[in-house]
Amino acid sequence: MKPLSPIMALFWQERRSALLGGAAMMAMTLLAGIALLGLSGWFITATALAGLTSAALAFDVFIPGAGIRLLALVRTGARYGERLVTHDATLRVLAGLRERLFRGHATTEGAEALQRRPARLLFRLTSEVDALDSLYLRVLAPLTAALLVSLAVLAGLWLAAPALAWPLLVLLPLAGGLLPWWIARAALRPGRRRAAAIEALRSRAIDAAQGQVDLLMAGRTSAQAASIMAADTRLAAAEDTLNRLETRGAALLFLAGQAALVGTLLIAAPLAAQGVISAPIAALALLAAMAVLEAFAPLRRGALELGRALLAARRLAPRLREQAAPAQPLPVAPAGxxxxxxxxxxxxxxxxxxxxxxxxxxxxxxxxxxxxxxxxxxxxxxxxxxxxxxxxxxxxxxxxxxxxxxxxxxxxxxxxxxxxxxxxxxxxxxxxxxxxxxxxxxxxxxxxxxxxxxxxxxxxxxxxxxxxxxxxxxxxxxxxxxxxxxxxxxxxxxxxxxxxxxxxxxxxxxxxxxxxxxxxxxxxxxxxxxxxxxxxxxxxxxxxxxxxxxxxxxxxxxxxxxx
Structure with a gap:
């Protein structure tokens, strides 16, 4: 993670407030969605139970209904604000990053390297900078939001009945921590192969387009086409491996959600039967426990992209540290x-x-x-x-x-x-x-x-x-x-x-x-x-x-x- 330190410092220095605000709005979106699902379950259950008794006439449907509408509006507004703030902040940070990289390549050694390998370095300044957007959008912000939401849901369940929090206390570290770590670790090698294959594919395609006359005169057109196809084959194999990892991660996260649902049900049912909690609260707890694990779903893609972001950071970090010194004008020559x-x-x-x-x-x-x-x-x-x-x-x-x-x-x-x-x-x-x-x-x-x-x-x-x-x-x-x-x-x-x-x-x-x-x-x-x-x-x-x-x-x- 050492190559990420200058990138993280740049993110923090450039748009600190916007990045924190984006993560907070992402957490608000998730929390509003979980609360909407739980309140809807509570409302349906409470309404059904009220209809079976004489309390139906006194049951207030307006306050829960207004709460559901309010949560729906909050979720929609928070989602819009989160997308607006996070993407604007990320794009501005990446723009600043590109400026710093160009300044880094303005050194003598950087300019010479750019002249020798323009296609590779152009790839670094475009695609590899773009790879760093997943660092915030798919790793840091979702992780921060998921942790905040998990703490809020655990606190709510603990206040309702401490026993209700135990399934999540067991499953959240596994599904929210161990699973993304396993995906990220397994995706490192295919992620690097994918990045190398994309770079090779682009550079070879550019060479084929710009050097077609030379290739034709040298009789190397077929060999160049074969090298392009080889790079494309490696790219397809790496992407297939990453897609399989994402599918497995989705399946494991789904199973973790079902385990949370079953575990909470096994605890909530006896508590409701004993009168420790009401049936509507039990329904709310079941749906909240199932939904909270979905807060970690964006981390699957982020874990897959983390290897590419680390490789990009490792390649770009030296130029971030090496800034061109301000050019000193040459002194004025003697008269004449x-x-x-x-x-x-x-x-x-x-x-x-x-x-x-x-x-x-x-x-x-x-x-x-x-x-x-x-x-x-x-x-x-x-x-x-x-x-x-x-x-x-x-x-x-x-x-x-x-x-x-x-x-x-x-x-x-x-x-x-x-x-x-x-x-x-x-x-x-x-x-x-x-x-x-x-x-x-x-x-x-x-x-x-x-x-x-x-x-x-x-x-x-x-x-x-x-x-x-x-x-x-x-x-x-x-x-x-x-x-x-x-x-x-x-x-x-x-x-x-x-x-x-x-x-x-x-x-x-x-x-x-x-x-x-x-x-x-x-x-x-x-x-x-x-x-x-x-x-x-x-x-x-x-x-x-x-x-x-x-x-x-x-x-x-x-x-x-x-x-």
């Missing part, structure tokens, strides 16, 4: 510099060698610097560091002041299922259509958008579906151009474009660089030719640099991949 780096050192977790080691670099305001080098030399890592995605172990980094201070065009195409206009307005929410079209013209997409029937209102699919990879890259560049930052970070901006399109784009981009410090990471000669200065990165350090117009500049260009 857009970027100032000194002796930076960065090492990935578990790596022996640092990616950046004693790295120093300056980029002047209005200067374009191209960072070149072999794959894995640390060029994109430096951009991630400057954009705040990762943090250096040591060294000093500062940026020119501004809002925003940097604009980063990464190799990832981050487009959303929205219109072209909506994707561009993310960078400049107040931009006019004329300004958006100007940015698109600079990125080489102006004629393409103008030819579309809906223009800027054209809807894109998920991930920018509907655009080619080259068009998506140019749309990303147009979005970057809408952000007036003192430092632009461009990671291979024309990768995937043909030579003619790329050269035309770079020609339009060159005048836009004026007034901005620009750091371009590239393997391509055509992109490096934009730069006023080339910097060769090797072994995490600056191995060479050259300014435009020098022989070293041309020598470094010759080492790059031709257009």
């Amino acid at each position: 510099l857009a970027l100032h780096l000194r002796h930076l050192r960065l090492r990935y977790p578990g790596a022996r060698q640092p990616v950046l080691d004693d790295f120093s670099l300056d980029v002047g305001a209005g200067e374009c610097v191209a960072l070149v080098g072999e794959s894995g030399a640390g060029k994109s890592t430096l951009l991630s560091l400057l954009s705040g995605e990762i943090v250096a172990e040591g060294g000093h980094a500062s940026l020119a002041s501004g809002q925003p201070r940097t604009v980063w065009m990464s190799q990832r195409t981050e487009l959303f299922q929205d219109s072209l206009r909506g994707n561009l307005l993310l960078a400049a929410p107040r931009a006019t259509d004329a300004e958006l079209m100007e940015a698109l013209e600079a990125a080489g997409l102006g004629p393409v958008v103008a030819a579309l029937p809906d223009g800027l209102a054209t809807q894109l699919g998920e991930g920018g579906f509907g655009l080619s990879s080259g068009q998506a890259r140019r749309l990303m560049l147009a979005r970057a151009l809408l952000r007036p930052a003192p430092l632009w970070l461009l990671d291979e901006p024309t990768e995937g474009l043909d030579r003619e399109t790329a050269l035309a784009l770079l020609g339009r981009l060159r005048p836009r660089l004026a007034g901005h410090g620009t750091l371009v990471v590239t393997h391509l000669r055509r992109e490096a030719e934009l730069a006023d200065r080339l910097v060769l990165l090797r072994g995490g350090r600056v191995a060479a640099e050259a300014r435009r117009g020098t022989p070293d500049y041309l020598a470094l260009l010759e080492q790059l991949r031709p257009d």
